Amino acid sequence: MIEPARLTEVLDGPYRELRRELREHLTASDTVGLDIEAHRAQVFDQLGELAASRHSRLGFAKAYGGEGDIGGSVVAFQMLGYGDLSLSVKAGVQWGLFGGAVQMLGTERHHAKYLPDIMSLALPGCFAMTETGHGSDVQHLRTTARYDKGEFVLNTPDDDARKDYIGNAARDGRMAVVFAQLIVGDRSYGVHAFLVPIRDATGFPMPGVRIADCGAKAGLNGVDNGRLWFDDVRVPKENLLNRYGDVTDDGQYTSPIESDSRRFFTMLGTLVRGRISVAGAAGSASQRALTIAIRRAETRRQFRKPDSDTEVPLLDYLAHQRKLLIPLAKTYALHFAQDELTGMLADVQSASTPDPIAQRKLESRAAGLKAVTTWHATSTIQTAREACGGAGYLADSGLPALKADTDVFTTFEGDNTVLLQLVAKGLLTDYRDNFADLSPIATARLVAEQLMGSVLERIAARQVISQFDDDVRSRAWHRSLFEGREQHVLEGLARRLRAAAASDSDPFDVFNDVQDHVLLAGRVHIDRLIFDAFVAAVEGCTDAEVKGLLEQVCDLYALSAIEADRAWFLEHGRISAARSKKVTAEVNALCKALRGQAGTLVDAFAIP
Template identity: 70%
Template sequence: MEPSAITEILDGRWAALRRTVREQLAAVEYSDTSGLSTDEHRALVFEQMHALAKTDGPRLGFDREYGGGGDIGGSVVAFEMLGFGDLSLMVKAGVQWGLFGGAVQLLGTRRHHERHLADIMDLTLPGCFAMTETGHGSDVQHLRTTATFDGGEFVIHTPHQSARKDYIGNAARDGRAAVVFAQLITDGRSRGVHAFLVPIRDTEGNPMPGVSIEDCGRKGGLNGVDNGRLTFDHVRVPRDNLLDHYGQVDEDGTYRSPIDSDNRRFFTMLGTLIRGRVSVAGSAGSAAKRALTIAVRYADTRRQFNRPDEAREVVLLDYQAHQRKLLPALATTYALHFAQEALTATLDELQSAADPDERRQRELESRAAGVKALSTWHTTATIQTCREACGGAGYLAENLLTGLKADTDVFTTFEGDNTVLLQLVAKGLLTNYRSHFEDLGTLATARFVAEQFVGMVAERLPSLGPGRDDADALYDRGWQLRAFEDREAHVLDGLARRLRRAASGDADPFEVFNSAQDHVLRAGRVHTERVVLQAFADAVEGCADPEVKHLLDRVCTLYALHTVNDDLAWFLAHGRLAAGRGKAVNGAVNALCAELRPHARTLVDAFAIPERFLDAAILREEPDRQDVQWRHDQANAAS
C-alpha cells in the first residue's frame, strides 16, 4: 500500500491546505538550532516570522472584511503543520496571530479591527498575550493586575510582585503592544477580568513610560521564543483600548455588558479564546509524529544481535519488545489525530456561526480541554519512548529527539495546565448547564450533581455480561465502544455518588471536592479516551478504500486494546472482564503489534512530514552498516 492513500484520509477536510503548507515548509531553509545562542535563535525565528507573514497562513483565521482568509479551522491546521518544524516558530506564530491577534479579533469590536488587524497580520505590530501572572496561572479569574477607570482613561497597574505578568511570549525582544488581562475597576467596583490593548514599546524599541520589561532568560526549550515579564506602574491608556465586545465603559464611567453575570461573562470571554488550546494539541501531535517517524525508520533498519546459527543480525522492529514500545504509541497518535480533526471541524463551525449554540460551545470547550491534555501528555511520553528506542544515538542532538523533547515539555502546562483541564472536563460532564453550575457554590454544586445526575447516569450503563469478554469480542468495534462508554458512565456515576455522600450534612465545601480530585481526574480522562476512540472509529467507517479501511481498523483496535490493557486493573476489579481475560487483552495487543509491524514504515510515512525535518544523522547511515561479512567469515573459520 502506498502511504499517500493513508495520507489522503489523514489530511481530511483541509487536505489542500495541508499540501500547500507542506510545500511551503519544504522550501524553507531548516537546520538544527540546538547549537545557536538564545539571541541567534530569537533573531532567526523573528526573521522566519516575517517570511511567514508573507504567506496566507497567518491570515486564515481573520475575517475577510479585514484582509483575512475567513477559515478558522484552516488557521488551526496551519499552526498544527508548523509543528513539524522548529517549534519555537510555531509558538511565536501562535502568540502573534493566534493569541494576540485572536484576542483583538474576538474580544475587540469594529474600531479595534479596523485599526489593528491589518498590522497584526503583516507583522507591522508584533504583540503579546499578557494573561499569566507570577502568582496566578491557571486561576485567571483572580488575576491581580488592575485597570482602574480614571478621568476618561484606564490606569493599568501592577500592585505587587505576584501580579507581574510572567512568561509572556514576544515580550522580551519583539513585542510592541500587549493584550493585558486585568481586573476592570470603575465607580469603585470591580467588574471582573477584561482585556486591554497596552503599548509596551515605542517605535525605537524602548519600553513605554511606566512599563518595565524583563527577560525570562534561557529555558529548557523553545529558546527562539522571547518570553519576558511585564510590570505596569500606573500606565494610562485611552478608554478605547478596552477590548469591549463583552463589556463597555462609557465616558462617565458607567459599565455596560450584554451579559449580566460576572461569572458567565468571564467564562464566555475565555471560551472564545480556545483556538490556542486546540492549536497546541494539534502541534503536539505533529511533534509526536515526527519523533515516531524517526524512531520507526531507525528501528526498521538498525540491527542488533543474531538469531541462533545466523550471521545476519535481527532488525530492531522485529523484536516484540520494540514493537510494544513504538506501535501502541503510533496507534494512539493516529487516534488523537482523528480526534483533533473532529475537534477542529467543530471549532470552525461554532466560531463561524453568527449565533453559536451555547450548549455546544460549552461542550467544545470541555472537549478541547480533554484532547489538549491527553495529546500533550502523549507527546511527552512518546518522544521519551522514541528517544529510548534509539538508544544512545537518540540522546545526540544531531538526531533531533532531545530537541523535540525539550521543546514540547512545556506543552503540558501552557494553554492550560493538564491537571486543571481534566478537572474542567469532569465539571462539564457533571452538568450540561455549565453557566448555572459555575454560579452555584461548591457545596451546592455537589448537592445539585447528586440530585440531578446519579439516577440518569446509572441508566446509561450498558451490559457487558458473561460471554461478551471472550477473545473474539476484543476485536469487535461495538464491544470496544461499549466498554469505553461503560467505563465512563460507571466512573461518572461513582463520582456523583461520592459527591452526594460528601455533601450530606455540614461538610466543608473545599474538602468535598479536594477529597474527590483523584476521581474527578479519572472521570475527565476516561471520557476523553472514549471521545478519541469514537473519532477514530468514525474515521475508519468513513474510509472508501477497503485496503486502507482494513489497515486503519487494525490500528484503531490496537489503540482501543492498548488503552484497555493500560487500565486493566479497573476492568478486572469492576467485573468487566473475567480474571482470565486480562491475559487475552495483552495477547491481543502483542498479536496486533506483530500484524502491524510490516506496515509500520507505511504508517509513519503517511504523515508526509517534509524530509528536511527528518534529517537525523541516524537516518543518513547505510541501513546494513554492521560488518555482516566479518561475522560470516568468523563463522566459516570456526567451522
C-alpha cells in the same frame, strides 16, 4: 504494500489541499549550536516570511484582509509542529493569542485599526495574561485597570502580580493584550482585556512599562519570553476590548452579560483556539518522534539469531514493537480526534448565532484533548529517544530538541491537571441538568430509571462479552468497555459529591477528597471521545485496503488502552482474568502484524 500517499489522503482529511500547500513551503531549520539571540533573530525572520504568505491571514475575517478560515488556521499551526517549534509558538502568540484576542474580544473599531498590521507583522504583539502568582487562576489576577477621566490606568501592585512568561515580550513585542481587573469607582467588574503599548517605534519601553527577559529556558529558546510591570500606565478608554463589557463616556459600566462570573468564562471561552492549536502541534511532534524512531528501528540491527550471521533489525523484537507501535496507534487516534475538534471549532465560531451548549462542549473537549495529547507527546518523545539509544541523545537526531521544546506544552494554555478537572466539571454540570426543574416525584423516577438502566447496561455488557467471547477485536465490545467505564465513573463521582454536599463538610474539603475521582472522570470521557473519533474515521474511509490497515491500528489503540487500564476493568467486573490475558496476547499479535506496515504508517504523515 499500501502506498503511503493513499493513507496520507485519509490523514489529511478535509484540509488536504491546505496541508499539501503548507508542506511545500515548510523548510528545515538548523538550530543546533545557535545562541539564544541568534535563535530569536532567526525565528523572527521566519515569522516575517510566514506573514508574507497566507498563513497569517487564515483565521481572520475577510473584511480586514483575512481568509475567514478558522479551522485552516489551526491546521496551519499544527503543520508548523513539523519544524522548529519555537517558530510555531511564536506564530501562535502573534496570530493565535494576540491577534485572536483582538478579534474575539474586540469590536469593529479594534478590528479595523489593528488586525491588518497584526497579520502583516507590522505590529508584533503579546498576550499578557499569566502572572507570577496566578497562573491557572485567571479570575483572580491582580493587575488593575482603573477608569479615570476617559482613560484606564494600569498598575502592577507587587512582583507577585507581574505578567510572567509572556511570549514576544522580551525582544519583539510592541503592544500587549493585558488582562486586568477593570475598576470603575469603588467596584471591580472582573478581568477584562486591554490593548497596552509596551514599546515605542524605536524599541524602547513605553513610560511606566518595565520589561525583563525570562532568560534561558529548557527549550523554545527562539521565543522571547519576558516579564511586564505597569506603573500608572495610561491608555485611552477605546483600548478596552469591549465585546463583553464597556465603560460609557460618563463612567458607567455596561455589559450584555450581567453576571461577572459568567462574563469572565464567556470571554475565556472565545479564546479556546489556543488550546486546540497546542494539541495539534503536540500531535505533530509525536509524529516526528515516532517517524525518527521507527525508521531507525527498521535499519538498526542488534544481535544475531542462532545459527545465523545476520543481525536482527530492532523492530523485529516484540519489546521494541510494543514500545513504538502502541504509541503510534494512539497518535493516529489523536490525529483523528484533533481533526474532529478542529471541525467543531470552525462550526461554533463561524455560527451566525452563538450556541452556548455547543460552545460548552467545544471548551470541554478542547481542554481534555489538549491535556491527553500533550501528555502523550511527552511520553512518546521520551520513548522514541530511548528506542534510538545513544544516537537519539545526539542533538542532530532532532529528539533532544523535541523533548525540550514540547515539555512545557503540558503547562501552557492551561495546566493539564486543571484542564481535566474542567472536563469533569462540564460532565457534572450536564449530569446535574438532567435533574433540574424536576418535581421530587419526577426526580425519584429519573433516579430509578438510571439505576435500572445501569443494571440493564451491565447485563448487556455481559451479553456482549459472551457473544464475542472469541473475538476481542469486536468493536461493539470495545465500545461497551469505553462507554461503560465512563458512565460508571461519572455516576460514582456524582453520588459521592451528593452525599458530601448533604453533610456539613467544608466545600473545599468535599472537592479535594474526590479529586482523584474527578481526574479519572475527565480522562475516561476523553478516552471515549478519542475512540469514537478513530472509529468514525475508519468507517468513513472509502479505500478498502487503507480501511483494512486502519482497522488494525484502531484495534491496537483500543486494546492497548484496555490493557493499560485492565486493573479498573478487572476490579469492576467488566472483564475476566482470562479475557485480560487474551487482550495482551492480541496486542502482541497486532504489533507483529503491523510490523511490516510501520514504515508506511509513519511515511503517511508526510513530514517534509
